[in-house]
Amino acid sequence: xxxxxxxxxxxxxxxxxxxxxxxxxxxxxxxxxxxxxxxxxxxxxxxxxxxxxxxxxxxxxxxxxxxxxxxxxxxxxxxxxxxxxxxxxxxxxxxxxxxxxxxxxxxxxxxxxxxxxxxxxxxxxxxxxxxxxxxxxxxxxxxxxxxxxxxxxxxxxxxxxxxxxxxxxxxxxxxxxxxxxxxxxxxxxxxxxxxxxxxxxxxxxxxxxxxxxxxxxxxxxxxxxxxxxxxxxxxxxxxxxxxxxxxxxxxxxxxxxxxxxxxxxxxxxxxxxxxxxxxxxxxxxxxxxxxxxxxxxxxxxxxxxxxxxxxxxxxxxxxxxxxxxxxxxxxxxxxxxxxxxxxxxxxxxxxxxxxxxxxxxxxxxxxxxxxxxxxxxxxxxxxxxxxxxxxxxxxxxxxxxxxxxxxxxxxxxxxxxxxxxxxxxxxxxxxxxxxxxxxxxxxxxxxxxxxxxxxxxxxxxxxxxxxxxxxxxxxxxxxxxxxxxxxxxxxxxxxxxxxxxxxxxxxxxxxxxxxxxxxxxxxxxxxxxxxxxxxxxxxxxxxxxxxxxxxxxxxxxxxxxxxxxxxxxxxxxxxxxxxxxxxxxxxxxxxxxxxxxxxxxxxxxxxxx
Amino acid sequence: xxxxxxxxxxxxxxxxxxxxxxxxxxxxxxxxxxxxxxxxxxxxxxxxxxxxxxxxxxxxxxxxxxxxxxxxxxxxxxxxxxxxxxxxxxxxxxxxxxxxxxxxxxxxxxxxxxxxxxxxxxxxxxxxxxxxxxxxxxxxxxxxxxxxxxxxxxxxxxxxxxxxxxxxxxxxxxxxxxxxxxxxxxxxxxxxxxxxxxxxxxxxxxxxxxxxxxxxxxxxxxxxxxxxxxxx
Numbered sequence: 001x002x003x004x005x006x007x008x009x010x011x012x013x014x015x016x017x018x019x020x021x022x023x024x025x026x027x028x029x030x031x032x033x034x035x036x037x038x039x040x041x042x043x044x045x046x047x048x049x050x051x052x053x054x055x056x057x058x059x060x061x062x063x064x065x066x067x068x069x070x071x072x073x074x075x076x077x078x079x080x081x082x083x084x085x086x087x088x089x090x091x092x093x094x095x096x097x098x099x100x101x102x103x104x105x106x107x108x109x110x111x112x113x114x115x116x117x118x119x120x121x122x123x124x125x126x127x128x129x130x131x132x133x134x135x136x137x138x139x140x141x142x143x144x145x146x147x148x149x150x151x152x153x154x155x156x157x158x159x160x161x162x163x164x165x166x167x168x169x170x171x172x173x174x175x176x177x178x179x180x181x182x183x184x185x186x187x188x189x190x191x192x193x194x195x196x197x198x199x200x201x202x203x204x205x206x207x208x209x210x211x212x213x214x215x216x217x218x219x220x221x222x223x224x225x226x227x228x229x230x231x232x233x234x235x236x237x238x239x240x241x242x243x244x245x246x247x248x249x250x251x252x253x254x255x256x257x258x259x260x261x262x263x264x265x266x267x268x269x270x271x272x273x274x275x276x277x278x279x280x281x282x283x284x285x286x287x288x289x290x291x292x293x294x295x296x297x298x299x300x301x302x303x304x305x306x307x308x309x310x311x312x313x314x315x316x317x318x319x320x321x322x323x324x325x326x327x328x329x330x331x332x333x334x335x336x337x338x339x340x341x342x343x344x345x346x347x348x349x350x351x352x353x354x355x356x357x358x359x360x361x362x363x364x365x366x367x368x369x370x371x372x373x374x375x376x377x378x379x380x381x382x383x384x385x386x387x388x389x390x391x392x393x394x395x396x397x398x399x400x401x402x403x404x405x406x407x408x409x410x411x412x413x414x415x416x417x418x419x420x421x422x423x424x425x426x427x428x429x430x431x432x433x434x435x436x437x438x439x440x441x442x443x444x445x446x447x448x449x450x451x452x453x454x455x456x457x458x459x460x461x462x463x464x465x466x467x468x469x470x471x472x473x474x475x476x477x478x479x480x481x482x483x484x485x486x487x488x489x490x491x492x493x494x495x496x497x498x499x500x501x502x503x504x505x506x507x508x509x510x511x512x513x514x515x516x517x518x519x520x521x522x523x524x525x526x527x528x529x530x531x532x533x534x535x536x537x538x539x540x541x542x543x544x545x546x547x548x549x550x551x552x553x554x555x556x557x558x559x560x561x562x563x564x565x566x567x568x569x570x571x572x573x574x575x576x577x578x579x580x581x582x583x584x585x586x587x588x589x590x591x592x593x594x595x596x597x598x599x600x601x602x603x604x605x606x607x608x609x
Numbered sequence: 610x611x612x613x614x615x616x617x618x619x620x621x622x623x624x625x626x627x628x629x630x631x632x633x634x635x636x637x638x639x640x641x642x643x644x645x646x647x648x649x650x651x652x653x654x655x656x657x658x659x660x661x662x663x664x665x666x667x668x669x670x671x672x673x674x675x676x677x678x679x680x681x682x683x684x685x686x687x688x689x690x691x692x693x694x695x696x697x698x699x700x701x702x703x704x705x706x707x708x709x710x711x712x713x714x715x716x717x718x719x720x721x722x723x724x725x726x727x728x729x730x731x732x733x734x735x736x737x738x739x740x741x742x743x744x745x746x747x748x749x750x751x752x753x754x755x756x757x758x759x760x761x762x763x764x765x766x767x768x769x770x771x772x773x774x775x776x777x778x779x780x781x782x783x784x785x786x787x788x789x790x791x792x793x794x795x796x797x798x799x800x801x802x803x804x805x806x807x808x809x810x811x812x813x814x815x816x817x818x819x820x821x822x823x824x825x826x827x828x829x830x831x832x833x834x835x836x837x838x839x840x841x
Contacts, residue, residue, distance in 0.1 A: 167678065168675075208666075209666075211666045211669070211670075213666075373675050374675060374678045375678075375679075376678070376679055379676075382666065382669055382670050382673060382675070383675065384669060384673075384696075408696070408700065409696040409699070409700065410693075410696070411674065411689050411690075411692045411693040411696065412693055412696055412697070413690070413693035413694065413697065469689070469690075469693060471674070471689060472673075472674045472675065472689075472692075
């Protein structure tokens, strides 16, 4: 249920930056921090002083490269094998504790990608709460349209770990289209080209009288600005090695410095024809300098841009449209600022591309609109999205049999009959897959379902109807029914990748513990500050008011003072509070005497005056 | 037909109603609903796609889970299932081939499947073409390849023409069917109706062969031209 008193926010959980937005009346609005920053860098740093997120964490990318995690979105629902080309360019350590699922290792601790994403979500939640002055417990979160079931589930898990009920997972290009539809009143057939820090999506929609019908979508969940940065990085590292000798150590610090300079140079080359990259080197005190022209960059990344055009053509074909049938082309995502990309996209569709709304904010705005629709605010906008990948089951011979094909409008459903192959068989194993290839091994395994408690019957006699349902989040649900008895079957889900329900529960619990230790940390700091101030004042009072007290009282105060100093040096905020109270009690008499003296002096002063 | 009652307030509701008149709660479709009824259509094969889309959008606004979010679990589940069914109905009916296949399935029940037998001589023709395709694939000699490519191009043209003739005939039959289906005296038309279904089934069976063959030859020739371009 939607709690009427609380606001539902829209969150764009990006590869490079994340944002939170809400509906201010009829206007979707990005929530800025108190100092006016709108983007939260999607960076998390695990330092001795605790966990930092956003700008504070980004500042530690070079200082603490091994403990500072960036672009976690690219690891969602992935295994190390999926990342082999770039592992050597990532400064923090990746491990695979469960087969096919990559985790991040910081010191002795292992964190799953959803846990790290949850820390970013918590930061956004905090920001929204500070701004709106109310608790935020529900959100709409966006994901790349081409995210598969595991990646969507991982995002939903991240929300839960962060203490957010995820009302809806919305596709990023679709969210962008909502923002354009609401704010720019765009109608007709629209192509949304979304190239972000780590992912690429193309979606083609028909927008008509407030209905947003996605006709087709395609993309690549591992293609974005990060890949462009890596190309520049490789050139820089090669040239540095050549110039500074083969002894050049690829330390995490160096990798991070090179990466950040590559990213900055890429951004500058969208506005300048040529730029200088400068890397300070630790061994020699000289700097490494290298110039790069826009033409050189374009040669380096031409194939990356080309890689986005294939999915565009496929999306057109799936929507049964030709480029000239598209009325508007809209660019979304920071990477679409690259002039070459713009040229190529405009050439493909044969028309100018638009980006009237800030390409870095438009997705969050759309998420806020979807949040408002779900809360019953906006009633005249209808969003009909599709599932990006075909869903099927394994059949004999290791072949995938498609039940719901890609670009089917969601919610979508398919029913399939299953039976037993051996007399008295009481369970049936079903393997669910997602992807476009013929063979099981080429597609992604989503889960295995076990139909249990089938009454023992001759082979082939049970008739179990299994319903596969993709909900409006693009996430699969499965139900089963024995048709002879009408009995609902129990199903045991074993997700192939990602987290089990129990693991998510444990992480939610741990996150509360984190929260508790966060509170403890804050109390400790506050009581220490208070203790310092009391110690200072007491020492002054002891000097100034020594003549007012007897020896015994003085030594009592001194003892309490020493005890507070000891407690202040410790970690127990409760003890500090206790000692402050104690010192307060024994100095009570002294404080009174001092006050009396002040009053007398003042009166005397008055008489004199 | 048994009396239908609202799952919530137990008021009687009609077979086609999807919202209770008394308590306004969303109702599941009846078990026997078909795609035509779901979209409020007669079992006709000629459909105005603009009108179909309008109905689909209107019903989506009634059923879509987005508009039932704040409600209780039962309502949310019904909205999810009704939407999923509606989406499937729209997807099937907007495509003429899926539409007629579905209609045949409804009229004939699941017992025969859609595919009908095609004549032996047609099958032999297809096998012959398949041989040429295989020959082309395995040919190493450029000259032979060029010659075969020309032959395949001719065959492709013939196949495409025949397919488009078949399609024209199929759409003609759509019109005949609608006349029969629209006639209130169903018994008089029953025989005519089933002979129409029979002919449409036949065309659909040919169509599968044509489509696969055309696709194969197109892919093959396209690959051939592409490689030739690369070489130049």
